[in-house]
Amino acid sequence: MxxxxxxxxxxxxxxxxxxxxxxxxxxxxxxxxxxxxxxxxxxxxxxxxxxxxxxxxxxxxxxxxxxxxxxxxxxxxxxxxxxxxxxxxxxxxxxxxxxxxxxxxxxxxxxxxxxxDPLGTRPSGPPLQVAYLEYDWIQARLYRIEGPRRQEIRELRPQEHKLIRYMEQRNWANGNVPVMCSYEELLAAVWGEEAYHTEGDDNHLIWELRKKLEPDPKAPRFLETVRGLGYRLITAPRAKEEA
Structure with missing residues (x-):
């Protein structure tokens, strides 16, 4: 076959x-x-x-x-x-x-x-422009970058800032490559020792944040779901020159 x-x-x-x-x-x-x-x-x-x-x-x-x-x-x-x-x-x-x-x-x-991948499809042109998020730690401001466009994401709640800061820090420690953050990690990062919070609180917070970040919250590009494990925030370009 x-x-x-x-x-x-x-x-x-x-x-x-x-x-x-x-x-x-x-x-x-x-x-x-x-x-x-x-x-x-x-x-x-x-x-x-x-x-x-x-x-x-x-x-x-x-x-x-x-x-x-x-x-x-x-x-x-x-x-x-x-x-x-x-x-x-x-x-x-x-x-x-x-x-x-x-x-x-x-x-x-x-x-x-x-x-x-012997039957892989070959590209006919250059890759599309990379889209990602940028977080300013000093001023606590979040920006969405799409090609030459830079748009600030406003009116973030304190819990949303905590989540963004934690996920951006994980990415930075990984060489600015997006990292999957588990439900448990995000619960601890956002709510600390408040033990009554659950995975459902993570999911609700993510959904509310997606409505601010994503052009289409049902098809997320910046705050991705890793099935059954957690979420990943795209805060740096993935596209690099091939070695």
Whole structure:
């Protein structure tokens, strides 16, 4: 049968091999299958993030690999060149590398996930202008950037400022690459030790904020949902030159 979908050939540090078709536009990769589309297990040394070590995301101009602020990072092997992922496109034959084992002498062993998309659609022109948010910490102002346009988002509530500040700080610590923030993280960031708040409060706050941020709140571009896990704020351009 012809291979119609893009796929990953996956080889573990102990030689385990399998293949995964990329059937969705967002594919999460991590340690546990309860939280991820692709589970890299076993991982007895707990080197891989439990919830979303990294994600593969499909857009108009190909596939992106995005590290989700993981402790041990995500790498891409292109020929003999190994690069730390800070949000980059993934090309045919390149391999994602994720630390999966350390020997007694400290020698690393990696999971290698080699990307292939032989029938992928080729772009006919340059990518679209990048849209993202910018937060001014000193003046506590939020701006929406779309190409040359810069528009201030006004009348934010205190809880919305707390959420934006926390998510922007996570992105900044990850090299200005957007990070998925879990429901638990956002509850703590916005309401602190007020234990009576729930995931529903997160969802309500996100919806109210989307109505201010998004041209279409039902099709969010700036405050994205990561299915079943949390949310991600787009506060820096993802588009970078390919290595």
């Amino acid at each position: 012809d291979i119609l979908l893009p796929f990953l050939n996956i080889v573990g540090p102990d030689g385990r091999q399998f293949q995964m078709d990329l059937e969705k536009d967002t594919v999460t990769i991590g340690r546990f299958d309860q939280f991820n589309d692709i589970a890299l297990s076993p991982d007895p040394q707990q080197l891989i993030t439990r919830k979303v070590h990294c994600t593969l995301e499909h857009g108009l101009y190909g596939w992106w690999i995005v590290d989700n602020g993981s402790v041990n990072r995500t790498f891409v092997l292109c020929g003999n060149d190994v690069q730390v992922v800070q949000g980059r496109t993934l090309s045919e034959g390149e391999s994602i590398r994720i630390l999966g084992k350390l020997s007694e002498t400290g020698k690393p062993g990696y999971w290698e996930l080699t990307f292939s």
